[in-house]
Amino acid sequence: MTSFVLPHEVHGDGAHKVFAVHGWFADRAAYAAVLPDLDRRDFTYALVDLRGYGAAKDATGAFGTAEAAADLVELADRLGWDRFSVIGHSMGGAVAQRLLALAPERLRRIVGVSPVPASGLPLPTEQWELFADAAHKPGNRRAIIDITTGGRAPAAWLDRMVARSLAHSDAKAFRAWLDSWAGEDFHAQVEGTTVPALAVAGALDPALTAGLLRETWLRWYPQASLLELPSAGHYAMDEAPLDLIRAVEDFLRADDTDGSTDAGTPAGQSVA
Template sequence: MTSFSLPHELHGDGAHKVFAVHGWFADRSAYAAVLPDLDRTEFTYALVDMRGYGAAKDAVGAYTTNEAALDLVELADRLGWERFSVVGHSMGGAVGQRLLAVAPHRLRRLVGVSPVPASGLALPPEQWELFADAAHQPANRRAIIDVTTGGRRPDAWLDRMVARSLAVSDQKAFRAWLDSWAGEDFHTRVEGSPIPALAVAGALDPALSADLLRGTWMTWYPRAELHELPSAGHYSMDETPLELIRVVEDFLRADSTDGTDGTEGAEGTEGAESSGRVSEGERA
């Protein structure tokens, strides 16, 4: 059986390797607005398409955050990346946290941009219906994007975001991903992880707010940081790209200036082998 490898594109040639993982509504093009201004000397970025999106739109799979974390480790092995950082947006933030259980010794730093907590996201019945039906209802996708950006963005931008989302995602995979990122709670598997973890929230986002992250991300991770972007909603890559780059890259650079590399104490993280490779319990 041929193993699956995540489609990806590389940017930069720096020593610090970084995966960029998209969210529920987009493929790797979610990072298009930040690409021109990334530091390509210090970092090498790999932008990936998760199963069901972009160049992996037709890829079969379980469409879960656990499967996605395993896919990232497999790609890291193919690229020869022994250790790496991860930047994950929304659903991609949950994927990044799965790596804390799957392969903590491989991680240098973790960044969640409006990240879904490792506890999932409890949605009232009417909101669940809105999200679940977004798989086949473009109007629902538009409503979700509008609400999570504070109702302040131009109609043309909202229409463009919806059109991109429809074009780059498989409908069945899109729906299946919701059950994983919203419905699965794995926070006890990663609670206490010593990996430096930055959460970036948008002040205009009522769904994944700074307050929500204070009660989740900031309580679970001893070396957690939280930064709120005052002019951003849920899609800071598009809304405030320069501000986002500065916050994220300053955090990643601290890996080489604070005298640590995020491995201290990682041996105790549940679900990991002492080698730092994928734990067998996560393969199921």
Template sequence: MAHPYDSIGTGDHPVLVVHGWFGSAGAWRPVLDHLDTGTFRYLFLDLRGYGRRRDEPGEHTLAEAAADVLAVADEAGLDRFSLVGHSMGGAVVQRVLADAPERVRSVVGISPVPASGVPFDDEGWQLFSGAATDPANRRAIIDLTTGNRLTGVWLDAMVRHSLENSTEQAVAEYLRAWSGTDFHTEVEGSTVPVKVLVGEHDPALGEDTMRQTVTRWYPNCDLEVLGNCGHYAMDETPVALVTAMERFLSTV
């Protein structure tokens, strides 16, 4: 089965891009006009249960998602490539690195879920696990992870995109996958160049969490905090995000 993806750019540096838990390939639209399409070729993927693959069955595990990313690379004829992952997608691209290290040129994590997973207390788990069936939970999570500072019009649009581009089953099962899967010992010590971009207003996957996890595992890791930004840099600060991302990708 072919895996649909959006290919943008004609450059000789291929970059596979993986969305987050409430996203899809279409969630990257705010950054598209700012990409250097002469230097890079970006491939924006939908994971199973999302976007154009919304009705495709799957187990919704990190291993399955990583295998699908590699399948897209194979279909596109890419031997080596860089990876960009947002949030849950950040865990997926680290799983790709664990599974095919010889193919990965570099990794960019945008507010990435660490390869060790994310611990929840009971209240947090109720909020997040309820998001599969309750749009109000999705809205509360997006508001919380952007610092409770952004317009409700945008929050509603984000929830609408999530509902239209994912299944309840995928949202529920991927939550268990990204929160409860710990494979950090498989990537620890990898010398691949890694860039981590986090928002100053992200209370969950911000600078403190990254310094306790991701930056300790990768010796060639650079952490940058984006100002005026929470968990959704592609929406909140798209120009700054692309600038920081491509400045790094141009060095690898």
């Protein structure tokens, strides 16, 4: 029986291999706004579609972060990537942290862009209903995207994001993913992991704030750092693409100048 392979596209031919993992509302097209300006000489990027999204929209599975981490390791093996970094947006940030639990020895660095903490994201009842019903209610998806970008995004952009989300996700999988990223607490499995880890927060995002990441990401990872982008909310790839690329690629490049120690930003240091 052939094992499942995450649909993906590869860009660049650099020595530093990097997975880019999307969030709850998008497939790999989440990275469309940054794709043209990524450094393809130093890095090789693999953009993936998680189960239930994009080219994997009809895939079966548990639709959870642990399964996704295993899928990424399987894909790395098929690509011949012994060691690699991973970037994860929102829900994809939880997937990146699952990789810390599953295969820390294979990770060079991790980046979370508005990452869901490894402790999950418990939601009050009213918010939970808003999120849970978003599987079948486009208006809920639009409200969530609008709120998490500070209510400043153009209406046409919100409409486009919702349309893309609906077209490129399976409703049942979308709902199952919520239970995983919001409800699962695995931080005890990753706390103390020494892989350098950058969290990028958007100042306009009222949910995954720099304050929350200080209490989670910076506390758990000894070589963690935090950057807050003042002009972005939850979707920094769209809201501040050039700032995000510069911050992320500078962080990833530091691995190549650290020597064999893989040292990162001093414990708990924040530039937010």
